[in-house]
Each structure stands twice: as structure tokens, then as C-alpha cells.
């Protein structure tokens with residue numbers, strides 16, 4: 558199917574080139590005017606064969622069926638660690654929550670300050686868990702099991718705790 562179209566275009570281009578050649582060769586003459594007309598007509602018909610009719614847009618308005626809401630996730634059991642974020646800087650510790658229920662926790666400790674910090678979990682004056690030193694801009698995770706009672710989360714670097722890097726945490730039933 559491509560051969561007829563290709564030959565048509567080739568002959569049309571030949572006529573066009575011939576017409577232009579004649580037009581430039583004998584400008585102002587009657588023959589030149591006729592040749593130019595023939596060339597333009599051939600060019601028009603050649604371009605008409607390449608143009609295709611615009612396809613009609615299908616106006617099929619799709620009615621999307623609403624997907625059913627996913628079932629509510631089951632409440633975390635005690636085995637599943639809950640997540641908590643502790644953000645540290647000079648000289649503060651901010652917790653995403655400070656009233657917690659007993660269970661296992663994964664604490665994401667983010668040091669957004671300009672000094673090295675850490676996070677220690679203390680209960681009744683005894684350290685329960687602690688991170689390593691956390692460089693400025695770095696973060697660490699701390700796994701800890703919290704029982705019902707009163708805790709203090711603090712930073713053990715230098716005198717940071719005395720300067721305000723401690724926060725009370727109440728673990729209720």
C-alpha cells in the first residue's frame with residue numbers, strides 16, 4: 558500500500574520542481590504561468606492525500622464505580638511496636654506523644670540541632686534504654702518496652718539534661 562502513495566508524492570515533487578524550474582527559467586511568459594499553475598495544483602492534491610480526517614472523539618463518559626473502603630486495620634497488639642518520634646535540639650526534647658499506653662515502642666530520635674545528643678529512657682532513676690551519640694542532623698532508633706508508670710526521657714551528653722533536655726513521660730493503663 559505504501560508504493561502507490563510514495564510514487565504519487567515523488568511525481569508530484571517532480572512536477573513541482575519542474576514547474577519551479579520553468580517559472581524561474583522563463584519568468585513573465587505564458588508558458589511559465591501555466592506551468593506554475595500546474596505545479597501548485599499538483600502540490601495541493603499531493604498534500605491533500607497526506608492529510609487525514611480528524612477522528613471523532615468518543616464521548617463515552619465513564620462512570621467510575623467507587624472502590625469500597627479498605628477494612629479498618631486491627632488495633633496493634635502488644636507484640637507490635639508502636640512508633641514514637643523524639644526530636645532533639647539545643648536544648649530540648651520534643652515527643653510526638655507524651656501520654657502513652659504500655660507496650661513495645663520504636664522511638665525514632667531525630668537530632669535537628671547543631672550539637673551531639675542522645676536519648677536515654679529513665680524510670681525511677683534507672684536507665685532503661687539509651688541510644689548511642691547522635692551527630693547533628695542524624696537520627697537513631699531505640700527499641701524499648703514501656704510499662705505503666707512515670708518515665709523521663711533525657712539527653713545524657715554533657716550537662717544537657719540540666720539545661721532542659723528532659724521530658725516527663727506518663728505511661729498509663
Ligand SMILES: [Cu+2]
Nearest residue numbers: 674712714717
Ligand atoms: Cu543533648
